[in-house]
Amino acid sequence: MDKIRITSQLSALLLTGGFTVSAGAVSVDLTAVFRPDPAKPMHNEFKNTTPQGGYCKDHPAYCADGIFSIALPIRFRSIAPILPEHAERQGAMFRTPSYWKEVTVIHDGTGKAETVKMRVNGIGAAYTIKEPLPGGVWDASWVNAPAPCNYGGVGYGSAYYYAFFWRVPANAGSCAKRAYQPIPETLGFAYQDVGFSYELVTPDPLKMSTGTYRGVMNYTVGPQQDFDMGDVMLPDDDLINLNFTLTVEHTLKVDIPPGGDRVELVPEGGWQSWLAQGRKPTRLFRDQTFNISSSTRFKMHLECNIPGLFDCMIRDPVSQRAAVVQLSISLPNGLTDTNGQPVKRRPLHVGHVNAQTFNPAFYVERAPGILHFEIAPYYVNYMLKPGEASKYSGSFTVVWDSDIG
Template structure:
């Protein structure tokens, strides 16, 4: 729970006082924690355990600061692959937008974008690469595979970018090869074709992807979990040419944990309550004031929604009390927030009562870009209570104002 608790001391004297079925699915666990001072730049952190290429070659991926997640989708050739046949390896590298919904707040949604920033696979030949090219000697396992393709699966045709290290990717069984390429936004395919030899048969054992996620308006996210899905089509979004896929689609199920912090700066930690115009009327004319009051400025240094609550060292009926040791009176507390802050009904917040339990202030949000103008807490002891207060006496009490982004 992301709370900011402000403790205020009030004082006065009468003389001065916040998955889809039948499709390959990846469960994505991610989190985002916007900086209250720069919330629009927040990045989504992917906590999903890596799989596929980057678990086989972790140093290669760590050096490039990438990750891979493997979908259990296979692709099978229907027969032999003749010389010159192209496997297009079509890739959806541009940003796509989908909607996620808050798991506990009905109607609270957000737009998330996803793109495929890297792609790879582990292919398997029906015969060893050495057998296909006629058993010549003198080559490494990597070299035999490289002879079959233009370019080698370890290489990438620009604008795709290579990830495999030199000589990296070939498995010792002679049939398997792992490859991965990065895909900038202008990529549509990372093609390769059989060069000089007919390949009697092959399959892609899986589909590995490096994907990027970003929130469209991270500053508007509410603390808690958001859930949503995005599905890519196999055959149109991912095009493997004549290879037959085991699944028609692949789905990302996103669970996004939002951890917003409320950043509030109070102008002081105490408030002196006094009559409007000061104490001179009482001092010089003996006129008891109609009410005593005081305001405290504070600044909301965040743009995330939050709620407010009140607790007291001396609780009364819904509000706090101040006392002189033998006598106590209630203090009415209210809050005013500057535009564009509004409540859950999109109404301005002006002298809104702040009660123990926070009723009416459970969801405060910006309707636009916050201006960093000051907010106000208002404290008032009403006339009927002032009339009972003891002369030549000081009244004190402590209130706690909580700003909580976990709404």
């Protein structure tokens, strides 16, 4: 949570103050982090921080940016012979969850839910066998993927061990190799070093709160399950638990330039017309600049030692006359209201219940904004009395609060 409080002592002639800122199951952890990058303010996406395993770890050159793989400690063994010209499910068949599947991740503190989408886009393993197979058992080398799967890039091994990897298009269904000669059960045909590659679609981090989100996605393994290798090749585990952890590390920082904690409310052109000619000013005002860095939603409201109905006030300690100071804010490009509209001279009011919410369209890094202080003509006329000296002051606190939930 980020909460920035900017406190000012206000005066009609001087503002002073300070600013403070199941059966067998396999579990795999998947992690992703969002941390705003000043060098890439428009790149507002999670970074997958899950260590590469399996194919992409062994052959990174074949995994483009955004492709990740997981190694699974699951072994598949044949429980029956594979016969020549077999039906698809009676041989070497691979059907993966190449469709998009959703998992809900929950914020540790607030309980707010977000959705992550995932699909498997590649499958790999190494088949092993106790004795070499004769030539012509398969229609082609296992480096060549059967349709609808696609070539994965690498195949290697020996007569006893052959590693392969196939790309899997979305909603591909099954990819199967057909044997043209028998493979007896006694040869112990098996798959080991199983792994898959995947794609993730993560939520918009700019709409998420700082903190950690967690969730679990389950994939079943076995005949007619999510990972289905047919009716002959059975797994030694039947469940994959994917433990998702998404970490959001937002930035919310406001910098006031040196001297910005002392603000004088003055008329247009200064006080000379009033002092020399007795001409009352129509308004008193001051624009105070600041720089803001933000990758998160935030609320803003006022706190003050002399609160009015909606606005803060200043008071002359001698006459006890008080005046309302209207405070509004202009935010830089990239920070909008909840309707996506630019923020120009948006009024700020007293109290949490009157807080305004602002959203980043992209990461804003040290962009300039303005706090507009103004006393309306009615109060200016009320404050200034010929021949009567007065000094109005008050304490304002401007609160930036990212604890939205």
